[in-house]
Amino acid sequence: MTRLYLLIISLFLLSCSANQQKKKKDKEANPFHDQAYTYRDSQKPDSAFIFFAKAKDLFLQRKDSLGVANCLVNSAIISTNMGDYFGGQELSLEALSYLNEEKKEDYTYLNSNYNNLAIASERLRNYDNAIKFYDLAIKFATDSSSILLYLNNKANAYQGSKQYKNALVIYNKLLRKDSNEKTTFARVLSNIAFTKWQLNQSYNPLPELSAALNIRQKENDLWGLNSSYDYIANYYAIHNADSALHYAQKMLSNAQLLNSADDQLFALQKLIKFSAKPDRDLYFERYLKLDDSLLTARNLAKNRFALIKFETEKHKADKLALQKQNSEKTYQIIIITSVSLLTLIFGWFWYKKRQQHIKLIAEKTIKENQLKTSKKVHDVVANGLYRVMIEIENEKELDKERVLDKIEDMYEKSRDISYDNETLNLHNFQETLNNLVNSFKSSTIDIKMEGNTKALWQKVNAKVQHEITHILQELLVNMAKHSKASQVSFTFEQNNQEICICYRDNGVGLSKDAEFKNGLTNTGNRINHISGNITFETLKETGLEIKISFPIY
Template identity: 55%
Template sequence: MKYFYLLVFVWVFLFSCSRNKAVKEKEAENPFYDKAFEYREKKIPDSAFFYFNKAKELFLQNKDGFSAGKCLVNMGIISTDKGDYFGSQEILLEALRYFDKNKKEHFIYLGSNFHELGVASSELKNYSQAIVFYNQSLKYAQDSASLLVTKNSIANAYRRIGDYKNSLSIFQSILAQKTDSTEFARALSNFAFTKWQQNPNYRAKAELLKALSIREEEHDLWGQNASYSHLADYYTQTQPDTALFYAHKMYWVAKKIKSPDDQLESLQKLVKLSPARETKQYFEIYQNLDDSLQTSRNAAKNQFALIRYETEKNKAENLVLQKDNAGKRYQIIILIFGIVLVIVVGFLWYKKRKQRLELEAKNAIRESQLKTSKRVHDVVANGLYRVMTEFENQQEINKDHMLDRIEDLYEKSRDISYEKPELPDQDFQKKISDLLASFATETTKIRIAGNTPKLWKKVNSKAKSEVEHIIQELMVNMKKHSGANNVVIRFEDQQDQVIIYYTDNGIGISEGTGFKNGLTNTGNRIEAIHGAITFDNTAEKGLKIKISFPIS
């Protein structure tokens, strides 16, 4: 359950309470700071980020590191809220340089900064590191509200890594304290849900419903969203109809609070629990929402990176100008000749450097966009096409299998902007067999030969990954364009090389089809593993391809 938005709002509220005096003191000397808060309160995060960044630079010019640190904390919160977790961690770690752990007036910002580092680590599923950051945040908690929020975060992180003993101990300590109804309901629901995860026979119904009742009385929509998620999971195995009811409630509330991550989670539950006639509808909603969310987050990440890049570039340009001015003062004694010479040389160097920096920035952004586009094509587009193909060709839908596939696709698309190493595949032969079998239909026969564990045993992980995408690309294009009803894939081990023969009886390669673009992408992958691809143009009908690459 993605519950971090509520925690972010709590910390933002604490910031608002403590900032009024600081804003009045700094307004005259740094108008950007107040403007940043105005945009943040109007929920225009990109403009708020921009002005916090400008305010930070002005504070640094005035040698006010403490205020610059506060700007960085706010920038980190905005980055986390927009899904740029790596960028958020970088900004928040930079902010620590400007706070003094021995000054009490810095404690609220240190607590918030460490807490937000924990949130970003949790979203990146590094729960052990998140616990370290949360514990650091506890040292600087200034009131019971922030203390309870952080303890709840630590307990949830322990639950994520399966340490139910520590998780339950913290939730019990919260319940034992005198807290308001909102905090009590949150701790009670989390405690019951964790207890049930530890022991599936535990009857958590009464506690979960009590927490929900409190949240409904308090009109706590974020809390209701969490309760509906817990109840849907709790009833999934024993009372699927009740679980479906709560999944619908969660989806409704998630839309009302405008939380796309919680909408995706509720849609996953609806796909699993709904009747077969409704499953496809929810899957299509899920697909469109996930695509929109990834596009939005990638755009925000690039925008924030560009804002910071422009600032650093301007700082470099200012240093150059300062250096030129200092040089001019010392060169007055050589009169006009020396002055003209310095101006000409400095201008040409500055212009060339500026052009180079701009070109490097554009190339970096373009390269990032191309890489993201390629990964979207490989992971999301072809993956979704494969899932849809299986869906169309199955008379009866295996919901558990489909949910597993959707969950895997969700995890891959969620982290699509980040470079993550693939885990070694212990049964690659079966993976290839399942991939090819997923494209077989009553009218399209797919025959496989030579796909044995022995063949893949000597092939490294990178080559396996590329081979999987190559085969998937061939099958997707066969399905879309060839019209083939008979496909043969044969694998051979010949003199320290793997040979893949692909044959179909379709229309072959015709002009103007999208298949040629797919083959271009396939060729790039083969080149990456030092392989070769050959097309047999002598065939009267269909398509024959030979692919080879070295084993090591």
């Protein structure tokens, strides 16, 4: 949550150094460089990125390595800030080739550059590299404020990698040094309290978290408030769900004021977890839309910077070509060369995009096949085995031949999984359902059926019958495993062009925080495949009621 704030500070420190360099080189002014800073400070990263690229080219012509490094480091920080972490790392690594660790005048750029490498690594969950880069940033820091900033970043990386003891050592050190600056003191105090709680769940961080929250409210520190609401909500998540919900709502409102999409997503995750229906569904819908928008925006940013790089290189190539025009013949040669070069570049980009597209399709196909196979294994093998187990358990006299027949049938079906075969032609479907339901009856579980007639299923196609079989089997397996029910009933009826199935039991029902695992998730997917609906309702007295409806095809 504080990463954007830290990047802004990093840019500010870099600006101070750039101003010093400008004073030293007034005789060799670089208008592109000045314009780049103007755009950057005006929150126009696209334009700033373009002009830093132009300024870099001018510095290259003058063989000014420090100027080139300045432009590359700024461009790297812009890329990282816009979510292009790999691009930011690439530019920072390029900047290192123009910096000399033996020269003190390069130190400001070195520490800012290593800090950017660390932040990009941390965003990519590569905490070990992040910590190494923060150490290098500290090594080349030229003032105390920079050191404190990088130490705080390093502590955050330790916290992200769950090395809480190491994080706590740094936070305690920062608390002693930053005790006079209120917002900084609140940030460090909040981090210490939360880290102590992460280290020891019996520790109560609320007094310190509340103190930090009060300071941030008085100082109107909106970014700090976001962090406080997040920490307090996380603490209450395992102590008081209502309080966790309250602070998650505060976090969402504050994140909206800041226009921070990432923090809104964090808040919505909490609200989804602690809210009851229908609010939970609304929050989930908002989360999906925002997550999709954020991903799209970041992808556009990456593509935009790639295009800017390409256009910059194209412009430079065209300029060089025009400068070499001494005759008509030379001009023609240059044009042909330029066109060929551009064709190759476009062809290369097209080839790379096509390869990426093919790779994405292949990965998507593999994932879909894996999910499909997993679903079939669950329905055919897992639930089938459980059904056989139930029948064996409930039979007084074991019919060995019949059991072997069932296991052989399951074996054949499991072999068919790899060939993507499904048996869709179900004859005498009402008998199939009767046999399925009866296989779960026992001395302790009584199951009744009403309305399951041959006429009911005459107009229902085989594919829908197939899905209904697996849906009811999943309900029965969950009933036998989890419900502790002794009375179960199924009611089948037709309303106009729709069939309705009502399941009831007198078991323990569903808790508010119940999570749908693979089985019930597959059930929901199957209902969607047949354009149906399913609702779960825990009865007031005891038990569970599930209603399923679907159109007749």
